[in-house]
Each structure stands twice: as structure tokens, then as C-alpha cells.
Amino acid sequence: MTTFNSLGLSKSVLKSVLQMGFEEATPIQEQTIPLAMDGRDVIGQAQTGTGKTAAFGIPMIEKINQDMKKTQGIVIAPTRELAMQVATELNKLGQYKGVRVLPVYGGTDMGRQIRELKNQPQIVVATPGRLLDHVRRKTINLSNIHTAVLDEADEMLNMGFIDDIKAILNAIPEQRQTLLFSATMPKEIHEIATKMMKKPETVKLKAKQMTVERIDQYFVEVNEAKKFDTLTRLLDIHMPELAIVFGRTKRRVDELTDGLNARGFRAEGIHGDLTQGKRMSVLKKFKRGALEVLVATDVAARGLDISGVTHVYNFDIPQDPESYVHRIGRTGRAGKDGHAVSFITPREVAQLHLIEKTTGTKVKRMSIPSSDEAHKGQQKVAVDKLVQSLESNNLDAYHAQANELIEQYDSVSVVAAALKMLTKERKDVPVKLTSLSPISVKQAVRDKHKKNGKRQYDRRKGNNGNGGKGGYNRNNKSKSYAGKRGQGQSSGRNRGYSQKRNQGNNQ
Numbered sequence: 001m002t003t004f005n006s007l008g009l010s011k012s013v014l015k016s017v018l019q020m021g022f023e024e025a026t027p028i029q030e031q032t033i034p035l036a037m038d039g040r041d042v043i044g045q046a047q048t049g050t051g052k053t054a055a056f057g058i059p060m061i062e063k064i065n066q067d068m069k070k071t072q073g074i075v076i077a078p079t080r081e082l083a084m085q086v087a088t089e090l091n092k093l094g095q096y097k098g099v100r101v102l103p104v105y106g107g108t109d110m111g112r113q114i115r116e117l118k119n120q121p122q123i124v125v126a127t128p129g130r131l132l133d134h135v136r137r138k139t140i141n142l143s144n145i146h147t148a149v150l151d152e153a154d155e156m157l158n159m160g161f162i163d164d165i166k167a168i169l170n171a172i173p174e175q176r177q178t179l180l181f182s183a184t185m186p187k188e189i190h191e192i193a194t195k196m197m198k199k200p201e202t203v204k205l206k207a208k209q210m211t212v213e214r215i216d217q218y219f220v221e222v223n224e225a226k227k228f229d230t231l232t233r234l235l236d237i238h239m240p241e242l243a244i245v246f247g248r249t250k251r252r253v254d255e256l257t258d259g260l261n262a263r264g265f266r267a268e269g270i271h272g273d274l275t276q277g278k279r280m281s282v283l284k285k286f287k288r289g290a291l292e293v294l295v296a297t298d299v300a301a302r303g304l305d306i307s308g309v310t311h312v313y314n315f316d317i318p319q320d321p322e323s324y325v326h327r328i329g330r331t332g333r334a335g336k337d338g339h340a341v342s343f344i345t346p347r348e349v350a351q352l353h354l355i356e357k358t359t360g361t362k363v364k365r366m367s368i369p370s371s372d373e374a375h376k377g378q379q380k381v382a383v384d385k386l387v388q389s390l391e392s393n394n395l396d397a398y399h400a401q402a403n404e405l406i407e408q409y410d411s412v413s414v415v416a417a418a419l420k421m422l423t424k425e426r427k428d429v430p431v432k433l434t435s436l437s438p439i440s441v442k443q444a445v446r447d448k449h450k451k452n453g454k455r456q457y458d459r460r461k462g463n464n465g466n467g468g469k470g471g472y473n474r475n476n477k478s479k480s481y482a483g484k485r486g487q488g489q490s491s492g493r494n495r496g497y498s499q500k501r502n503q504g505n506n507q
């Protein structure tokens with residue numbers, strides 16, 4: 001067990017860390033913080049939800065000179081929502097030191113952003129497209145930057161972003177420290193990365209598998225036409241606290257959202273064609289539990305840390321294994337349990353095997369639940385509601401009517417009728433989605449070579465461990481890692497080839 005105290009943090013940062021409820025450092029923090037504080041370039045790889053943000057955030061904040069009102073650190077993240085989230089976490093870490101952090105991303109007012117950047121916040125957390133805009137307009141001063149971080153580094157160095165990243169890094173003083181973090185790091189991207197860094201130290205936590213062990217991983221083999229009914233049945237049976245359903249395209253997300261609402265689920269979608277205001281409001285609603293289901297493209301696959309997400313459904317199987325790792329990693333975070341179910345059409349079985357091979361995980365088969373099973377799930381919700389009402393003890397006004405009913409009918413029938421009324425009957429609402437062609441491994445490989453499949457979601461319209469169970473406590477403000485963990489990835493994996501999504505502006 002490593003406490004933050006023993007990592008040699010300054011008083012103010014230590015105070016922030018404790019205030020955030022972190023009691024001990026996670027393994028990736030324990031290993032990378034000392035290196036980074038020593039000034040080394042670091043590539044850090046550890047499973048989703050294991051605290052990589054603080055792993056780069058803490059040394060970065062430590063290095064900031066708070067008396068110097070200049071931009072000294074920069075973090076680049078692939079999506080706007082992630083940039084916002086990272087900025088919030090850094091703000092918390094720097095709260096007692098008095099470090100100013102500004103998120104900078106597209107879809108927001110440029111004029112205002114320029115004014116804010118003029119004030120030289122000490123740390124800027126940005127998406128690449130918008131940041132490059134500022135670099136070209138010379139509306140950001142990069143000359144005092146001593147630390148640059150690429151969060152989701154493999155994604156940032158992938159085809160869609162690499163040119164922007166190169167251009168940005170070239171504009172930052174060369175004697176900078178560079179930190180790269182991600183849960184995944186394909187070999188060829190690691191090679192590209194090391195060329196941009198100075199003798200980087202790679203910290204790759206050893207674990208049997210790339211995904212978090214606490215996430216139960218299942219697949220269900222189902223025909224395209226049956227997917228939607230299967231999804232709503234599973235939602236009825238699993239009764240997630242919060243669920244994320246990933247679809248492959250924006251259209252898919254829209255159709256799924258409409259379909260789920262038609263069947264009585266509170267669902268909203270998030271993808272790159274929505275205005276930034278809408279994206280933020282959907283995410284906020286989801287975080288506070290006003291939505292049960294968030295339907296999303298891969299725009300929500302990386303980095304987002306939303307507590308209460310108990311289930312992830314890959315309605316469409318992701319186009320590459322890395323995306324699978326990140327998507328399912330939206331659950332099972334910070335030591336909590338999670339569940340993931342991937343829908344595989346019969347022609348996508350090879351893609352599933354590739355995911356299993358790459359991640360070192362066995363994904364268990366689950367049979368398609370029957371409508372009876374789903375109905376039982378719905379009934380369970382109705383029973384819960386009834387019990388809640390019983391326990392609320394506020395039923396006096398109904399006693400007279402209840403007595404009359406019991407005199408006329410037997411009590412079991414009366415309760416059954418009440419349950420029937422409370423049960424959401426979903427199966428009668430037909431929902432038809434536009435079908436998508438299956439993903440094949442061959443197709444995915446071809447896509448890799450299609451340069452025009454560039455993803456730059458920041459620029460587009462409108463958006464542009466594992467471990468011993470129970471080892472992690474998160475009571476109120478107290479979060480701690482304990483017990484045996486071995487987070488991170490198994491090393492030396494060689495996939496033999498890599499894939500590139502051809503999602504273009506599908507997100």
C-alpha cells in the first residue's frame with residue numbers, strides 16, 4: 001500500500017488528494033508519479049478506471065509555478081466531454097495550490113475562449129482540433145509550456161489525430177516533459193510515441209488481461225433483426241442503475257434512442273452531430289440519474305468517468321479491440337463491479353474472437369432471454385414499487401377501498417391486479433431499426449488502409465487491474481485501494497496486425 005504521503009507530494013497537493021477522498025495511490029499512480037516528478041517522459045498504460053488522470057495530473061500540478069501567470073502545462077484529450085472532465089479533475093487537484101485550469105474545445109464561443117486564453121491559465125486541457133486553431137491563430141502562448149500530456153494517447157496518435165498532434169507538439173518548446181497515458185497501446189502506436197519523446201519510461205502494469213476483471217463480460221449471438229428486442233429484454237432483466245448502449249453510427253444512436261423511449265425507457269443519445277449544448281445537457285442528465293440509458297457512439301467510449309454505470313451494452317460490436325476495452329471500461333471503475341454484454345450477429349463471430357485474443361479475455365456466451373424472463377424482470381420492478389409504497393406507510397386513505405375489494409375478491413387476485421397495472425408492458429410496441437451490415441475482420445483490416453476514414457470528431461459539424469474483489473472502498477469521501485491488484489496489461493502482446501476504424505464522421 002502506497003500512501004500519497006510517501007510519494008513526496010507538496011502539502012497543498014496532498015490536501016487536495018485527501019479532500020478528493022483518495023487514501024492510497026493506485027498502482028499506476030504509485031509507479032508513474034515518482035518518475036514524472038523526477039522529470040522523466042512517461043508512457044503509462046493501465047486498465048480503465050484505475051486513476052490515470054491523477055497519475056499525470058499530480059506531477060503536472062506539482063510542477064506548476066503558481067506565481068507565474070503563464071500557461072505551463074497542456075493536456076490533449078480526444079473528446080470535448082473528456083477535456084471537460086479532465087479539467088475538472090485537475091482543478092480539484094490544484095485547488096489548494098491555486099492553479100488555474102481552462103478547458104478548451106470546439107463547439108463553444110471562440111471569442112470568449114480567446115479572451116480566456118489571453119489570461120494565460122496555468123494549465124489548458126484541450127481537444128486537438130480547437131487547440132490547433134488557437135496555435136495557428138497565435139491565440140495561445142505555448143512558449144512557457146514545460147509539460148505536455150496526451151490522454152488516451154493511442155487514440156491521439158491514431159490516424160485521425162496524429163497530424164494535429166504533431167503540429168501542436170512542434171509548437172511547444174522542445175525541452176518539455178511529455179506524458180502519455182491510455183488503457184491500450186498497440187505496438188505500432190507505442191513506436192510512434194517513443195519518437196516524439198525523450199527516452200521515455202514505459203510503465204505497463206502486468207495483468208492477465210487488458211480489461212478489468214471485475215467487469216463480467218458476456219456476448220449474445222443474435223440476428224440483426226432481433227437485436228432490439230433482445231436489448232430491451234436484457235434491460236428489463238438486468239435493471240441497471242445506469243446503462244450505456246453503444247451503437248456504431250449516429251443514425252443508429254438516434255433510432256435506438258427513439259426505440260427505447262417508445263418502450264418506456266428514459267434514454268437519450270450522444271453523438272457528434274448534436275450541438276455542444278445538447279451533448280452537455282444529455283451527459284448531465286445521465287450523471288444525475290435523470291436518464292436510465294445513455295445511447296452513444298464511440299464519442300463516449302474513452303475516458304468518461306460516470307459513477308453508477310453498472311452495465312454497458314455493445315449493441316453493435318466495436319470495430320477494433322481497443323474500442324471494446326474502452327467502451328466496456330465505462331463500467332467497473334474505481335474498484336466497482338460492472339457488466340458488459342456485446343451483441344454479435346452470426347457473421348461477426350470472428351471479430352469477437354479477435355477481441356478475445358487481443359484483450360486476453362474469455363467473453364462468456366449468454367443466451368437470448370425469453371420474453372417471459374423479461375416479463376419477470378418487469379414484474380420485479382412493479383413489486384419493488386409496491387413494496388416501496390407499502391413501506392412509505394402513507395396508505396390510510398386507501399384502507400376503506402382496500403377492505404371493500406378484499407371482501408369481494410381474494411387478496412392474491414387483488415395484489416396481482418395491482419402488479420399488472422404497475423408492470424410496464426413493453427413487448428407490444430414494435431420498433432424497427434435500419435439494419436447495419438455486419439463487421440468482418442477483413443473489412444476492419446481494409447479500413448485501416450483507407451486514409452480517407454480519418455476521424456476528427458473535434459472538427460466536424462456540431463462537434464467536432466483487475467484485482468481482488470472488495471479491495472476498493474469508496475465510502476463517502478473515502479476511497480482506497482487495498483488488497484492484491486495487478487492492474488494494467490499483460491506485456492509482450494503481439495497482435496500481428498492492427499486495425500483502424502473507418503468511422504469517418506460516423507461518430
Ligand SMILES: Nc1ncnc2c1ncn2[C@@H]1O[C@H](COP(=O)(O)OP(=O)(O)OP(=O)(O)O)[C@@H](O)[C@H]1O
Nearest residue numbers: 022024026048049050051052053183303305334479
Ligand atoms: N487513488 C485513488 N483512490 C480512489 N479513487 C481514485 C484514485 N485515483 C483516482 N480515483 C478515482 O477513480 C476514478 C477513475 O479514475 P480515472 O478517470 O482517472 O481513470 P482512468 O484510468 O483514466 O480510466 P480510463 O482508462 O477509462 O480513462 C475517478 O472517479 C477518480 O476520481
Ligand SMILES: [Mg+2]
Nearest residue numbers: 052053151303
Ligand atoms: Mg482516463
